[in-house]
Amino acid sequence: MPDRYYMNPKSAARYERDMGRLRDTIEDIPFYVELARDAASRGEPVLELGCGTGRVTIPMAQTGAAVTGLDSSPAMLAIAKTKADGAGVTVHWVEGDMADFDLAERFGLVVIPFRSFLHLISAQEQTGCLQSIHRHLITSGMLALNFYVSPEGGTGSARASQVYRSMRLRNVSRGEMEGLFDAAGFEVEALYGWFDGQEFGPDSSELVWLARRTST
Numbered sequence: 291m292p293d294r295y296y297m298n299p300k301s302a303a304r305y306e307r308d309m310g311r312l313r314d315t316i317e318d319i320p321f322y323v324e325l326a327r328d329a330a331s332r333g334e335p336v337l338e339l340g341c342g343t344g345r346v347t348i349p350m351a352q353t354g355a356a357v358t359g360l361d362s363s364p365a366m367l368a369i370a371k372t373k374a375d376g377a378g379v380t381v382h383w384v385e386g387d388m389a390d391f392d393l394a395e396r397f398g399l400v401v402i403p404f405r406s407f408l409h410l411i412s413a414q415e416q417t418g419c420l421q422s423i424h425r426h427l428i429t430s431g432m433l434a435l436n437f438y439v440s441p442e443g444g445t446g447s448a449r450a451s452q453v454y455r456s457m458r459l460r461n462v463s464r465g466e467m468e469g470l471f472d473a474a475g476f477e478v479e480a481l482y483g484w485f486d487g488q489e490f491g492p493d494s495s496e497l498v499w500l501a502r503r504t505s506t
């Protein structure tokens with residue numbers, strides 16, 4: 291079920307105001323932009339899920355990629371549209387639920403930046419999201435996403451959730467995510483510990499995944 295927090299126009303405006311102040315909302319942009327540039331060079335469209343106010347969506351579209359941004363919050367999408375129009379950038383904005391969506395297009399790249407995947411608060415929704423992505427990727431298409439290392443760490447974190455402001459997030463451990471990928475037909479191509487491509491290790495605070503759609 292989409293998070294209600296972002297439905298509130300005041301929350302959307304606060305989100306937009308706070309973005310760009312944190313290291314993790316600055317250093318992720320080049321990572322996703324380069325992936326979008328590669329997709330554009332192959333003529334493959336790009337889909338961002340939980341695109342919010344277009345923080346990553348708009349720079350990706352500026353590479354020349356044909357970008358679709360999907361979000362459940364009309365308030366977040368309204369800000370994104372205004373920003374894109376102001377920048378003269380074309381993005382296809384879609385209001386929808388990333389747990390279960392059906393678009394009349396297939397993509398070479400799907401991205402879920404800034405932990406939006408954790409807004410899916412049950413294993414069922416997270417699995418539904420990965421299955422929806424699988425249906426929308428071309429053969430060998432790529433999924434890129436990131437989320438933080440669960441405060442609990444280890445394997446028990448799959449059951450835990452936490453509340454940030456009034457949002458509920460479902461934590462996912464590395465091991466659980468590997469299982470979710472496998473079950474939904476993805477192969478993990480890389481797991482980084484940050485957006486500069488450093489290898490994931492015990493001191494990493496972020497899980498940055500690249501997963502490829504397998505043929506089945």
Ligand SMILES: C[S@@+](CC[C@H](N)C(=O)[O-])C[C@H]1O[C@@H](n2cnc3c(N)ncnc32)[C@H](O)[C@@H]1O
Nearest residue numbers: 292296340341342345361362363387388404409
């Ligand atoms: C942390 S924000 C990230 C926004 C943007 N990707 C960024 O990096 O700035 C999470 C976004 O996910 C959206 N969201 C939450 N649950 C969703 C769902 N089930 N389907 C689609 N979007 C969802 C929220 O509306 C919000 O815009």
